[in-house]
Amino acid sequence: MRSFTLFTASLFVVGCASHEPLESVELRPTDVGSQTSEIQGGTNDTTRNFVVGILVDQGTGAGICTGTLIAPNLVLTARHCVAPLVNTDCSTGFGTTYGPTAFAVTTSPTAPAQVFSTGRWPSFDNRTWYAVRTVFTTGNSICGTDIALLELFANVSGTCPAMPRVDIPAGLGESYLAVGYGLTAPGTQTSGTRRVATNLNVTCVSNCASNVINGFEWLGGTSAARGTCEGDSGGPALDSTGRVFGIVSRGPANACNVTVYGSVSAHAQWIRQHATGAATRGGYTAAPWVTGGSSATNPCSGTGGTGGTG
Numbered sequence: 001m002r003s004f005t006l007f008t009a010s011l012f013v014v015g016c017a018s019h020e021p022l023e024s025v026e027l028r029p030t031d032v033g034s035q036t037s038e039i040q041g042g043t044n045d046t047t048r049n050f051v052v053g054i055l056v057d058q059g060t061g062a063g064i065c066t067g068t069l070i071a072p073n074l075v076l077t078a079r080h081c082v083a084p085l086v087n088t089d090c091s092t093g094f095g096t097t098y099g100p101t102a103f104a105v106t107t108s109p110t111a112p113a114q115v116f117s118t119g120r121w122p123s124f125d126n127r128t129w130y131a132v133r134t135v136f137t138t139g140n141s142i143c144g145t146d147i148a149l150l151e152l153f154a155n156v157s158g159t160c161p162a163m164p165r166v167d168i169p170a171g172l173g174e175s176y177l178a179v180g181y182g183l184t185a186p187g188t189q190t191s192g193t194r195r196v197a198t199n200l201n202v203t204c205v206s207n208c209a210s211n212v213i214n215g216f217e218w219l220g221g222t223s224a225a226r227g228t229c230e231g232d233s234g235g236p237a238l239d240s241t242g243r244v245f246g247i248v249s250r251g252p253a254n255a256c257n258v259t260v261y262g263s264v265s266a267h268a269q270w271i272r273q274h275a276t277g278a279a280t281r282g283g284y285t286a287a288p289w290v291t292g293g294s295s296a297t298n299p300c301s302g303t304g305g306t307g308g309t310g
Contacts (some may be wrong), residue, residue, distance in 0.1 A: 045196040049107040050162040051179040051236060053192060054150070055115060055122070056081060057102045062121070064112050064192050066180040067105070068237030070164045071275050071290075072155035073133075073282040075105060077234030078247055078262070082135050082148045090212065093140035096178030100132040103150060107159050112181055113193030124176045126154040133281075136274050138267070144216035146249040147262050148234070149274050155282050160300040162236065163287070165245035166268035167295050170218040170261070174202040176239055178259070180248065200237070203258075216266040220245060221258035237261050243295055 045051070052075055054065040067077035083102075084095035104122050106112065106129050115122055122129040138182045139145025177198045204219040213219060220237060237246030246261030264271070272290050279286035289295040 025157055044109070044181055045194045046109050048162075048179055048194070048196065048238075049109075049159045051194060053106045053108070053112040053181045053194065054081060054234065055104040055106075055112060056098065056119065058084075058098065064116075064181050065233045066194075066248070067150065068164075068234075068236040068247075069107070069156055069159060069161045069246065070271075071156075071161050071287065072284055073152040074161075074275055074278040075150040075152065076229060076236075076244065076247060076264075076271070077148050077150060078249055079137055079139075079146045079148045080142065080249075081151070081234045082137065083179075087141060090141055090143035090214065092142075097135055097137055100135055101231050103132040103135075105130045105132065105150065105152060107156060109194035110192075122216070124153075125305065130156060133142050137166070142250065143212070144214040144262070144266075147247055147267055147270075149271070149275070151278050155284065160213055160298065161287075161297045162238070163241075163295045164264050164271055164291060165239060165243040165295050166265055166271060166289055168245070169263060169265045170202045170205050170220075170237075170245055172202055172205050174239065175200050176200050176202065176220065176237040176246070178232065178235060178237055178248070180235035182232030182235070213260055217249065218261050218263055219258070220246065220261055221251075226285075241296075242298070270307040 003228055050069040052067045052069055054067050054077060055076070056063050056065055065077055065081035067075040067081075070076050077092060083097040086092045086095055104124070106122075108128050111122070111128050124131040130152045131154075132150045134151040136149040136151070137145075138147065177196055178195065178200055179196045181192050181194050200220055202218055202220045204213075206215070207216070208219045232248050235248045236244035237243055237248070245264050247264065248263050249260045251259045272292070275290040276286055279290065288297070
């Protein structure tokens, strides 16, 4: 196993301790944070194994992002988790995408913390850790195209993938929960344990400070000290039936309770396209949502969802 040095950077800063207007605050992407602790104001989550931890080897160090297993071999995450960001301004884009060997994916709620404690890259066993075959991206701006897909070499067994809500956009005032492996509060350190924060709400779905958020995104959070932090990048906003309809992207500084999410429905065609190919290569039948059907029913769970109510 190769060893690596963990690093702490400061790309993701969400929320705003004061009541500054969103337009006046720099929105920055959720860090591919390292030595991170858990989602702010949340509780340990051992049941939503479809929310995965993603180790990222950036050459000079390794950090962690979050993603969502949306098919047996396909993970939805943020673009800035798979490529360096040139700048946080909407007019600038991303650098060269990291190769597939730069990533390790796990469904375990605590495995990243164990890796951080040893400082050694994990071995791929297709039980705890999975290797990435291909990285898919689209567009080239942090605003609106902060989205990526990781296709795994092996299908994940024993975990029901979450349904991406490709057919219904976010609704103003809609409640959701966030799950991730990130910080418990701005500036904290250690860990990499999956946690969940509940009682969050969609606060804006259009005309949301157009200079920093575009129409392929929405804004959510709470006034409480609860929400997404560094290391939660790429993690899901889950609706009341457990469907993922938002992807953690970025937020304003000095708190972790306001988040800009990439819209899943805005990228429906692109997600379906790559899910079709992943199903072929994975040797399984694609779910109905992939082929244009409704996302109302998750065929592998036998219910309408996979645990979105907390």
